[in-house]
Amino acid sequence: MTMRYWLMKSEPETFSLDDLVACPKQTTAWDGVRNYQARNFMRDGMREGDKVLFYHSRTAPVGVVGCARISRAAYPDATQFDPKSTYFDPTAREDAPRWMVVDVTFESRFASPVLLHALRQMPELGDMMLLQKGSRLSVQPVTAAQYRTICRLGG
DNA sequence: GCCAACGTTGGC
DNA sequence: GCCAACGTTGGC
8 A cells, every 4th residue: 555645734832843742652643623625634545654744834934844654544533522622513423423533643853844935936846735825724635756855855 | 913715604 | 505604724
């Protein structure tokens, strides 16, 4: 089975790459995704061993700060059933979970973040979903070539 | 904090 | 099923 590649966004004020490093086993359940397209990529596309670009959004400057991997395929997001969680979904049913998580494990921090501005300078990354006008998916696929290019830029 | 772009909701 | 209103995302 061929490995797949992804980009996952997080607001560092909420959950940064450093926060991932600080997790037990440097692993976290990627909870709180409440967009169907992103959910579908996680549920139907992601498999253990897939590679992830970790992207910091809504900060200054924004960009890819390191790499992670999928360490467990999709399973139900517990926060949808937790009334105390900000991610609580009152319409979600235990017997038919609507929202899923995957486990994400830290792999590396870039020597220098690959900023959005820098990505836009690279003609070979022109097709990246991240760079398309209006694109705002928090979980999105990248190609192997795009992944390699960005890792190389990160050093 | 602003606001463009996108997604969801709900009345009809 | 349409679409206006509303909510969210995320760069700037």
